[in-house]
Structure formats: structure tokens, C-alpha cells
Amino acid sequence: MTDALEVRDLAKAFGGVKAVDGVSFALREREMLALIGPNGAGKSTCFNMLNGQLKPDGGSIRLFGAEILGLPPRKVWRLGVGRTFQITATFTSMTVIENVQMALISHHRRLRAMLPFAGALYKDEAYDLLELVGMEDQSGRACGMLAYGDLKRMELAIALANDPRVLLMDEPAAGMAPQERVQLMELVARVVQSRGVSVLFTEHDMDVVFGHADRVMVLDRGRLIVEGTPAEVRNNPDVQAVYLGTGAVYGKEKGADATPRAEAGE
Ligand SMILES: Nc1ncnc2c1ncn2[C@@H]1O[C@H](COP(=O)(O)OP(=O)(O)OP(=O)(O)O)[C@@H](O)[C@H]1O
Numbered sequence: 001m002t003d004a005l006e007v008r009d010l011a012k013a014f015g016g017v018k019a020v021d022g023v024s025f026a027l028r029e030r031e032m033l034a035l036i037g038p039n040g041a042g043k044s045t046c047f048n049m050l051n052g053q054l055k056p057d058g059g060s061i062r063l064f065g066a067e068i069l070g071l072p073p074r075k076v077w078r079l080g081v082g083r084t085f086q087i088t089a090t091f092t093s094m095t096v097i098e099n100v101q102m103a104l105i106s107h108h109r110r111l112r113a114m115l116p117f118a119g120a121l122y123k124d125e126a127y128d129l130l131e132l133v134g135m136e137d138q139s140g141r142a143c144g145m146l147a148y149g150d151l152k153r154m155e156l157a158i159a160l161a162n163d164p165r166v167l168l169m170d171e172p173a174a175g176m177a178p179q180e181r182v183q184l185m186e187l188v189a190r191v192v193q194s195r196g197v198s199v200l201f202t203e204h205d206m207d208v209v210f211g212h213a214d215r216v217m218v219l220d221r222g223r224l225i226v227e228g229t230p231a232e233v234r235n236n237p238d239v240q241a242v243y244l245g246t247g248a249v250y251g252k253e254k255g256a257d258a259t260p261r262a263e264a265g266e
Pocket residue numbers: 014017018019037038039040041042043044045046
């Protein structure tokens with residue numbers, strides 16, 4: 001089976017700093033793959049290259065077998081690589097459903113239909129997406145009134161409007177309460193299965209990483225040092241050395257019993 005993403009020898013330097021230094025990995029279909037590492041390890045640089053925002057110095061990025069390295073962000077997005085950001089970007093004066101409709105209109109290249117904004121356009125599809133993320137009862141609310149966790153769910157609905165095959169998620173659970181984080185990641189896992197999306201995510205919260213990733217990759221100073229199941233990665237001495245003193249590798253593993261554990265820290 002062709003991998004959703006196949007990355008080979010990806011590299012980017014800023015002056016003398018090798019931010020990403022020969023990174024190779026595969027994101028399998030319907031997989032939740034975590035990319036972790038301490039501050040400055042190169043996670044954002046990696047993501048910015050994967051979605052076309054940053055031009056790599058070298059390497060290869062294949063999306064279901066097709067080379068996408070060097071393509072502009074809009075083209076990469078059109079080919080099915082979506083991204084959700086740490087900072088939620090929405091039109092606060094519009095309602096929840098209007099925001100999702102806007103995303104659908106853009107996906108279907110009907111932007112001219114927005115003048116004036118055609119209220120019924122893609123409304124049913126938008127409602128279906130809101131149902132998928134459990135936000136249908138809030139469809140008529142102004143975005144500016146939403147709680148942070150609801151904004152994140154709406155952001156996921158917006159990302160899904162483009163029908164992505166790969167979703168890059170920058171710290172999806174950042175800024176959320178612990179219970180909300182679990183709910184959001186369970187929702188992402190359901191989306192992975194029901195819509196056949198493959199997810200690559202970065203995260204500092206190790207409960208989220210070890211509790212929800214199928215596999216974990218660890219980046220340190222631009223290089224991938226370890227890749228494996230949550231259990232393999234957490235128990236790896238190299239990983240523990242990278243995170244030494246941060247208390248960050250104590251998160252609960254996927255499928256493990258619920259036991260109290262130390263809160264992850266950066
Ligand atoms: N535009 C830039 N210009 C110069 N140096 C940069 C630039 N972007 C990143 N860097 C450097 O590249 C390295 C990797 O940074 P990057 O932001 O990718 O790490 P990160 O793992 O995402 O960190 P964090 O967890 O703090 O977001 C760092 O040394 C950083 O200072």
C-alpha cells in the first residue's frame with residue numbers, strides 16, 4: 001500500500017543552523033503519527049516544508065506517491081494536505097456554520113458566489129461537518145462567542161471542508177483543559193477512521209502523544225533520533241536523555257489503563 005506521505009532526506013538550514021537535517025519517514029494511511037521534540041528541535045520547520053510554506057534545501061516529499069516538494073502552499077492544499085494551527089483562525093463576526101460554509105465554498109472554487117454571501121450555499125454539507133465534530137447545536141452562534149475547545153472543533157470542521165487526505169496538526173490540544181484534550185484527540189481518531197484521513201501532529205503534552213498516537217517520532221536538533229510505538233519511544237534511553245529533567249515522558253500509553261501520572265511539562 002502506498003504511504004500517505006513519504007519523506008526522504010528533508011533538509012533546511014537557516015544560516016549555520018541545520019533546523020531539519022536529513023529527515024526521512026513515512027506516514028501510513030489512516031495513521032496518527034506524532035512528531036515530538038524539545039523546543040527548537042525543528043518540528044515547525046518540518047511542518048512548514050510539508051505544506052509548502054517553506055522551501056526545502058533538499059529531499060523529497062511524496063503524497064500518495066506523487067512528488068509535492070517545492071509546490072506552493074495553495075497547490076499542496078488543493079492536493080489534499082490540510083493544516084490546523086496552534087492559533088485558531090476564524091471569522092469571529094460570522095456564525096459557526098457560515099465559517100464552515102466559507103471553507104466549503106473555497107474548496108469548491110465558488111468564491112465569486114460569496115458576493116453577496118449566499119447563505120444557503122453548502123449549508124447541508126456544512127451542517128454534516130458540524131455534526132461530525134459534535135457542533136451542530138452551536139451552528140448559529142457567532143464564532144467570537146465560542147469556548148476555546150469548541151473553536152478547535154470548528155477549526156477541525158473547517159480543515160475537513162477541503163476533504164484532506166493528510167492533516168498536519170500543530171499542537172492540536174494546546175491551551176485546552178485535560179478532559180477537553182482527550183475528547184478532541186478521540187474526535188480526531190474517529191475522523192481518521194470515518195474519513196480515511198492520515199494525521200501527522202506535533203504536541204508538547206505527552207499524555208496526548210502517548211495516549212493517542214499510533215506511532216511517535218522524536219526530533220532532536222534537526223535529526224530524527226527514534227521512531228516507534230508509544231511504549232518503545234517512552235522507554236528509549238535516548239528519548240529520556242533528550243527530555244531529561246522536563247518530566248515530559250510520563251504520559252499514559254494508548255490502550256493502557258487509566259492511572260494517575262505526572263503532568264507533562266515543557
Ligand atoms: N525563520 C527562521 N530563521 C532563522 N532560524 C530559524 C527560523 N525558523 C526556525 N529557526 C531555527 O531553526 C531551529 C528549529 O526551529 P523550529 O521552530 O522548527 O523548532 P520547533 O521544534 O518547532 O520548536 P518549538 O517547539 O519551540 O516550536 C531553531 O534553532 C530555530 O531557532
